Amino acid sequence: MTASESAHRPIGALIGRIRDGAGALVERTRSGNLGALPVILGLAVIWTVFQILNPVFLSSTNLVNLTLQSAAIGTITLGVVIVLLVGEIDLSVGSVSGLSAAVLAVAMVQSRWPLVLAMVAGVLAGTVVGLLYGFLFTRFGIPSFVITLAGLLGILGVQLWVLGEVGSINLPFDSWLVVFAQQLFLPPWASYAVIAVAVAGSAWGRLRTARRRERANLTFQSTRAILLRAAAVLVGLSAAAWYLNLSRGVGLSFLLFVLLVVVADFALTRTRWGRAVYAVGGSVEAARRAGIRVDRIYVSAFVLCSTLAAAGGILAAARLAAVNQSSGAADTNLNAIAAAVIGGASLFGGRGTAWAALLGILVIQSISSGLTLLNLDSSVRFIVTGVVLVLAVIIDSTSRKNRAASGRN
Secondary structure (H helix, E strand, C coil): CCHHHHHHHHHHHHHHHHHHHHHHHHHHHHHCCCCCHHHHHHHHHHHHHHHHHCCCCCCHHHHHHHHHHHHHHHHHHHHHHHHHHCCCCCCCHHHHHHHHHHHHHHHHHHCCCCHHHHHHHHHHHHHHHHHHHHHHHHHHCCCHHHHHHHHHHHHHHHHHHHHCCCCEEECCCCCHHHHHHHCCECCHHHHHHHHHHHHHHHHHHHHHHHHHHHHCCCCCCCHHHHHHHHHHHHHHHHHHHHHHHCCCCCEHHHHHHHHHHHHHHHHHHHCHHHHHHHHHHHCHHHHHHCCCCHHHHHHHHHHHHHHHHHHHHHHHHHHHCEEECCCCCCCHHHHHHHHHHHCCCCCCCCCCCCHHHHHHHHHHHHHHHHHHHCCCCHHHHHHHHHHHHHHHHHHHHHHHHHHHHHHHC
16 A cells, blocks of 8 residues: 555545435434434524624623523423423413412411422422323313313412412522522532533443443444543533633522433433333324323323423522512413423424423523523514424424335335
């Protein structure tokens, strides 16, 4: 082999890899299996546009505020993702969050309950609502759209009744719940440690999965690819943490939301219950014939959705240090459902991940924060959010048609 051939060999290999990668991307596009790529690209476009229009947008201070604002609605969105995975919807998550916040405030401030007990009561209020939805859906076959729409109105009435004539209750600023939501941040070293542990745990799980697939003679990801991916994620997340630490850092409320996403992702991807959720969302009849207790899966999805909505309501109340008649109202439902769909959860069921909640709420809050910095009217925010939602549904619908066409071929 000549020196010229030796020099061109690595270049030829690189070109071949680029060609293979481009071909794989085209194939994934045709089959509608792009995953989170459209959301990530959309988020990059949104950030670029707003940074050009206002250089303050990507400042560390604004991004810290953006993460704190994402925690409460993001937690509600996570519940919406779960119920969407089984092919249903919950239109009352905003009302449920408002009710849980009202129960918390009345129990904590007026009845003088211990804070932990008041929080448990608020979360249990959401759990009870989810159990009621699951019972009505599985026992009488009422469409979830109708059940939760009725729940939106009924639960709003219960919220107003719980608050009573006062209508507004302030939470003590020195309570640890309010301090947790507003003032507690990870020290820089702790944020890096959390990232390192998370990345190491993820890489270890992927390595175990690869070894199991190798023993079963299935296609598997190489150790080198897994480690390279882990290194890239570690560098990226560490850089993000470093930038946030230039201001106040990583808020504990946002960290709690991310932990909930991680737990939900594990439950959906690594447990029998999670596989059953995707099976029911993909085809109810096929899931039933496979021996899955479909009714139980539906009930669990509604319960988790309402429980997470209640937890999100408590975080929102702590963030504002107040609860009133408008808590959980306004655009809470819009933002939670839109974020779930924009993040990649399919309206048709069976497709999506827990990470859709994180990606979707970052898109929603980025739009809100960017337009606020530009001093634009809230009407513009609703219009822009609606357009983004429609685009997300179009992508979802198109992907579904492409997958169906690929299946027929």
